[in-house]
Amino acid sequence: MxxxxxxxxxxxxxxxxxxxxxxxxxxxxxxxxxxxxxxxxxxxxxxxxxxxxxxxxxxxxxxxxxxxxxxxxxxxxxxxxxxIPSGTSGQHRRKIGDGTEPKKKRMKADSDVSRLSPSMRNHLDNLANLKGEQVAARVPQEDAGKDEWFVVKVIHFDKETREIEVLDEEPGDDEESGGQRKYKLPMSHIIPFPKRTDLSSAHDFPPGKHVLAVYPETTTLYKATVVQARKRKTDDYVLEFDDDEEDGSLPQRLVPFHRVVPLPEGYRQYL
Structure with a gap:
């Protein structure tokens, strides 16, 4: 480091x-x-x-x-x-351990959590409370060779490994996909959505702001630009999605506020 x-x-x-x-x-x-x-x-x-x-x-x-x-x-x-590459060092220690390693590893993880700042511990608690909630998740796609963002449901949050287990409830129409799929993802791959029933949790993105939003009638998120900020009467954003050209122009699409989140830092690096 x-x-x-x-x-x-x-x-x-x-x-x-x-x-x-x-x-x-x-x-x-x-x-x-x-x-x-x-x-x-x-x-x-x-x-x-x-x-x-x-x-x-x-x-x-x-x-x-x-x-x-x-x-x-x-x-x-x-x-x-x-x-901290996920999995590699931990798997190696388990292979060469003498039977006492799992206990030592757990004690270290617990002490690491205790040393976290109050804000970070609060963030961990918030993630733990997301069980059963839909969130935006950066999910690796082996066939496509890149990561994509989907709407998934949180199943479990492991405070020890700091991984979130999620369920992709609508993986697509591919018959070989085997239906719903589960993933274990690091915390940085998860973005909570604003609560539909709590307008105070909604973001106020101004026109021109780049965001990540669910494309209408899908469960996939793409980069978009805010054309019109949400109005209190509708609580929808007017967005233009990248690469969504029709007849040489980008159509303006309505997206509910609870399906729009901040554009992650470094988004271009992994798409």
């Missing part, structure tokens, strides 16, 4: 801690506002009172901090995945 690699990991880890502390400060302010409004709800009717505007601003800040935390976490996990 080179010095620049270590510096990048430490920098992102410190940024996660900073974001987490800021979120805690904002949460305390929100709780204070809630108590104020619960005890004296009539205050909002007074001339010049800005309680509701203040509360809205705090929620906006909390949302932005949460989105930044997801972005930094994804970057950090990508850095770690690049430095």
């Amino acid at each position: 080179s010095t620049p690699d270590i510096a990048g990991i430490l920098e992102n880890s410190e940024e996660l801690d900073r974001l987490r502390k800021k979120q805690e400060e904002i949460l305390m302010e929100i709780n204070k506002m809630h108590k104020k409004l619960q005890s004296t709800p009539e205050v909002v009717e007074k001339s010049g009172d800005n309680s509701l505007s203040r509360l809205k601003m705090l929620y906006t800040q909390a949302k932005e901090l949460s989105e930044n935390e997801v972005t930094i976490s994804t970057q950090l996990l990508g850095q770690l995945d690049a430095l």
